[in-house]
Amino acid sequence: GENVEQHPSTLSVQEGDSAVIKCTYSDSASNYFPWYKQELGKGPQLIIDIRSNVGEKKDQRIAVTLNKTAKHFSLHITETQPEDSAVYFCAAASNFGNEKLTFGTGTRLTIIP
Amino acid sequence: DTAVSQTPKYLVTQMGNDKSIKCEQNLGHDTMYWYKQDSKKFLKIMFSYNNKELIINETVPNRFSPKSPDKAHLNLHINSLELGDSAVYFCASSLTGTREDGYTFGSGTRLTVV
Numbered sequence: 001g002e003n004v005e006q007h008p009s010t011l012s013v014q015e016g017d018s019a020v021i022k023c024t025y026s027d028s029a030s031n032y033f034p035w036y037k038q039e040l041g042k043g044p045q046l047i048i049d050i051r052s053n054v055g056e057k058k059d060q061r062i063a064v065t066l067n068k069t070a071k072h073f074s075l076h077i078t079e080t081q082p083e084d085s086a087v088y089f090c091a092a093a094s095n096f097g098n099e100k101l102t103f104g105t106g107t108r109l110t111i112i113p
Numbered sequence: 114d115t116a117v118s119q120t121p122k123y124l125v126t127q128m129g130n131d132k133s134i135k136c137e138q139n140l141g142h143d144t145m146y147w148y149k150q151d152s153k154k155f156l157k158i159m160f161s162y163n164n165k166e167l168i169i170n171e172t173v174p175n176r177f178s179p180k181s182p183d184k185a186h187l188n189l190h191i192n193s194l195e196l197g198d199s200a201v202y203f204c205a206s207s208l209t210g211t212r213e214d215g216y217t218f219g220s221g222t223r224l225t226v227v
Contacts (some may be wrong), residue, residue, distance in 0.1 A: 041221075101158070105154070
């Protein structure tokens with residue numbers, strides 16, 4: 001089955017600086033890569049996703065890049081703000097077999113004012 | 114108007130008891146899921162249902178039994194609770210299981226077994 005590794009597990013960034021979180025996956029059949037943000041006491045919320053036919057996707061301050069050859073994808077947050085503090089999860093899924101998301105282990109991002 | 118709602122939000126119970134968690138979604142989605150999040154925040158799928166039919170059943174002890182009376186509801190019943198069952202359980206839903214609009218998660222049920 002799919003295995004998703006995520007780094008770093010914790011990340012502290014000065015407000016206004018950029019944050020980068022990286023994930024690798026094992027199943028070459030995976031073709032859908034979403035990112036979720038989980039705030040304290042809440043469920044994960046989809047913030048951006050990318051499919052394997054695209055190398056990069058941007059939504060305001062958030063961007064995701066995908067390297068299918070190397071099987072890794074990254075989340076980039078620019079001009080970080082205190083409200084970006086949360087746990088971020090990457091995930092991967094394929095069209096084949098059971099429809100399920102395999103999540104990474106999470107990154108606790110802290111924005112220092 | 115909550116999209117995916119779970120009840121209860123907190124559940125504290127003794128070992129050996131039987132408990133249920135309820136989940137309802139009003140998004141018109143036809144696939145629903147149960148995920149378990151452990152103390153290290155790791156999210157792992159337990160079950161998924163598509164139109165009331167079980168389609169994913171990970172290696173979960175058979176003390177856990179999901180039930181889907183209709184496509185808007187997916188409940189989780191746990192028998193003979195053990196200390197290791199303590200975790201946050203998240204219900205989620207998606208459209209046709211194709212992830213076209215991502216998964217929508219509920220706010221979680223924190224289960225503590227004492």
